[in-house]
Amino acid sequence: MSEENKKSSYSADSIQALEGMEHVRMRPSMYIGDVGLRGLHHLVYEVIDNSIDEALAGHCDKITVIINEDNSITTEDNGRGIPVDLHKKEGVSALEVVMTKIGAGGKFDKDSYKVSGGLHGVGVSCVNALSEHLTATVYRDGKVYEQEYERGKAMYPVKQIGETDKRGTTVTFRPDPQIFTQTLVYVYDTLASRLRELAFLNKGITVVLVDQREKDDKGEFLGETFHSTEGLSEFIKYLDSNRDPIMKNVIAFEGEKNGVPVEVAMIYNTSYAENLHSYVNNINTHEGGTHLSGFRRGLTHTLKKYADESGMLDKLKFDIAGDDFREGLTAIVSVKVQEPQFEGQTKTKLGNREVSASVSQAVSEMLTNYLEENPDDAKTIVQKVILAAQARHAAQKAREMVQRKTVMSMGGLPGKLSDCSEQDPAKCEVFLVEGDSAGGTAKQGRDRAFQAILPLRGKILNVEKAMQHKVFENEEIKNIFTALGVTIGTEEDSKALNLTKLRYHKVVIMCDADIDGSHIATLILTFFFRYMKELIEGGHIYIATPPLYLVKKGAKKEYAWDDDQRDLIMQKYGDGVKIQRYKGLGEMNASQLWDTTMNPEFRTLRQVEIENMIEADRIFSMLMGDEVPPRREFIEKNAIYANIDA
Numbered sequence: 119m120s121e122e123n124k125k126s127s128y129s130a131d132s133i134q135a136l137e138g139m140e141h142v143r144m145r146p147s148m149y150i151g152d153v154g155l156r157g158l159h160h161l162v163y164e165v166i167d168n169s170i171d172e173a174l175a176g177h178c179d180k181i182t183v184i185i186n187e188d189n190s191i192t193t194e195d196n197g198r199g200i201p202v203d204l205h206k207k208e209g210v211s212a213l214e215v216v217m218t219k220i221g222a223g224g225k226f227d228k229d230s231y232k233v234s235g236g237l238h239g240v241g242v243s244c245v246n247a248l249s250e251h252l253t254a255t256v257y258r259d260g261k262v263y264e265q266e267y268e269r270g271k272a273m274y275p276v277k278q279i280g281e282t283d284k285r286g287t288t289v290t291f292r293p294d295p296q297i298f299t300q301t302l303v304y305v306y307d308t309l310a311s312r313l314r315e316l317a318f319l320n321k322g323i324t325v326v327l328v329d330q331r332e333k334d335d336k337g338e339f340l341g342e343t344f345h346s347t348e349g350l351s352e353f354i355k356y357l358d359s360n361r362d363p364i365m366k367n368v369i370a371f372e373g374e375k376n377g378v379p380v381e382v383a384m385i386y387n388t389s390y391a392e393n394l395h396s397y398v399n400n401i402n403t404h405e406g407g408t409h410l411s412g413f414r415r416g417l418t419h420t421l422k423k424y425a426d427e428s429g430m431l432d433k434l435k436f437d438i439a440g441d442d443f444r445e446g447l448t449a450i451v452s453v454k455v456q457e458p459q460f461e462g463q464t465k466t467k468l469g470n471r472e473v474s475a476s477v478s479q480a481v482s483e484m485l486t487n488y489l490e491e492n493p494d495d496a497k498t499i500v501q502k503v504i505l506a507a508q509a510r511h512a513a514q515k516a517r518e519m520v521q522r523k524t525v526m527s528m529g530g531l532p533g534k535l536s537d538c539s540e541q542d543p544a545k546c547e548v549f550l551v552e553g554d555s556a557g558g559t560a561k562q563g564r565d566r567a568f569q570a571i572l573p574l575r576g577k578i579l580n581v582e583k584a585m586q587h588k589v590f591e592n593e594e595i596k597n598i599f600t601a602l603g604v605t606i607g608t609e610e611d612s613k614a615l616n617l618t619k620l621r622y623h624k625v626v627i628m629c630d631a632d633i634d635g636s637h638i639a640t641l642i643l644t645f646f647f648r649y650m651k652e653l654i655e656g657g658h659i660y661i662a663t664p665p666l667y668l669v670k671k672g673a674k675k676e677y678a679w680d681d682d683q684r685d686l687i688m689q690k691y692g693d694g695v696k697i698q699r700y701k702g703l704g705e706m707n708a709s710q711l712w713d714t715t716m717n718p719e720f721r722t723l724r725q726v727e728i729e730n731m732i733e734a735d736r737i738f739s740m741l742m743g744d745e746v747p748p749r750r751e752f753i754e755k756n757a758i759y760a761n762i763d764a
Contacts, residue, residue, distance in 0.1 A: 178323075180325075181324070193288070196286040201213070248298075264276070311732070318344075354385050365495040371484035382449065389739070396450070406468075410451060420481065425500045441506075513589075536564075553574075578641050614652065664714060
């Protein structure tokens with residue numbers, strides 16, 4: 119058979135049956151989401167989930183996660199330890215089965231675990247397959263057992279290596295550089311925020327994080343201990359630490375409804391944003407699902423009934439909508455479900471019908487009791503709802519103004535926008551530039567075929583502190599809406615962003631490389647996070663990185679993006695070097711701006727992603743809110759101090 123025929127023939131030989139864990143190594147993203155930074159951290163969560171499940175079953179109360187010097191990870195728990203006796207069907211130790219078989223685990227047997235966070239059968243075997251090396255140590259029945267693996271394959275049968283009086287499981291793994299080609303370095307803050315979240319969601323458990331890569335002033339390793347005694351009501355206080363509450367206490371409920379353990383905590387604050395966070399078996403379901411709709415129904419129904427009976431709505435000329443009850447609300451709903459049915463592969467939306475009624479009943483009961491016992495708070499909440507309804511009414515009118523084309527605007531595009539000639543949105547990009555002068559330079563330097571420029575006047579509105587109708591009345595924000603071609607309201611959701619007519623698939627924030635530039639970029643990002651989150655989630659938002667220095671010597675010149683780069687170029691060129699520091703985009707001419715910041719061949723664009731919704735929400739409310747001390751602390755922690763010769 120010739121080579122040609124061989125390629126085109128599709129026979130039984132073409133069908134591959136992959137042995138062991140090969141399929142995980144071939145398609146890792148299918149199991150852990152991606153092979154970048156997020157997937158790397160996901161490995162840790164998979165191992166921790168097993169320890170948490172042990173804790174939920176009441177067998178473990180301390181979990182330790184160590185980032186070792188070589189960026190390998192060690193997790194320890196004091197649970198029952200993974201069974202090591204012989205597995206009848208497989209003919210090897212149960213530990214080896216758990217570590218090397220993808221659908222293996224104790225979660226499928228209803229008697230061992232009531233609820234568990236994993237339940238998709240990927241778990242630790244997947245971590246093993248994607249690790250260069252993994253060591254599992256089990257402390258059980260007074261003995262210590264050990265087994266090592268390379269890329270998912272056992273190096274030797276399970277062996278006893280000693281005796282002990284402790285119990286539990288220790289897993290140390292080193293992610294495989296063949297799989298994780300982008301980075302192998304763990305980010306402390308990312309792991310810390312997930313472990314903090316787990317400690318809040320499972321009160322009474324102690325979670326310790328140790329970073330052996332760095333030492334503090336005392337010569338001890340960096341680390342934190344997370345422990346919560348109150349659970350969700352503590353979590354709420356942590357989330358809302360930068361907002362002003364309008365009520366005395368957190369409203370919280372914990373109990374079982376129709377066989378479903380439900381935990382709810384909520385509080386109203388002076389802001390105008392709605393922050394609902396939901397969890398199923400400790401997994402953050404950021405797309406919501408039946409437990410969230412149950413919460414919304416219970417809240418709206420109970421509050422509406424109370425407001426009607428109080429007679430405070432009599433003077434209102436229009437009806438109150440469900441959204442009005444959720445303005446300025448921060449709430450967390452956590453449910454434990456025996457057999458969760460998620461919609462989609464990503465496990466971010468719950469589909470179990472029965473959960474909705476359980477949560478709705480829990481919320482109704484909790485709220486009714488609270489409103490009766492705290493009449494002052496109840497009155498404050500209803501007043502907040504009325505204010506929200508009035509603002510919504512005004513916002514609706516303002517929104518209609520944003521979206522209505524006037525005779526003057528003709529095509530409906532803002533006057534300042536310099537559009538590109540390309541019509542296909544996938545190829546087009548728009549640069550949001552601060553000020554007209556930088557906008558003028560960008561217009562001259564761009565490639566007109568696919569690059570549009572929208573100059574913004576000074577600092578845009580801080581949307582964190584503004585009421586919704588004020589946001590839609592703001593001229594700059596109107597311009598952003600009309601330039602991008604997005605509108606509010608889809609068939610499914612009246613508040614969601616409609617991206618069907620998005621005119622540019624790349625939206626690039628291009629600001630000066632100074633303090634003011636960073637401030638403007640943060641203001642624009644705050645606006646996108648609060649009002650156009652879908653754009654960030656779709657990977658449409660980027661930040662440009664203009665250079666800081668131009669290093670010249672005679673005819674030779676190079677750009678530098680930081681001090682280290684500048685010093686290297688200076689060393690390379692030797693004496694007689696001239697350095698130009700760019701304070702802003704306006705200092706560059708059009709060709710320099712094109713070469714360094716706008717030319718797709720040479721530029722660096724940073725894509726904006728949301729790693730952890732809760733953490734992002736907290737940081738935006740802290741940076742852009744009214745409270746000064748936490749903001750100062752954040753700046754001091756993250757600032758790079760300059761040496762200024764005074």
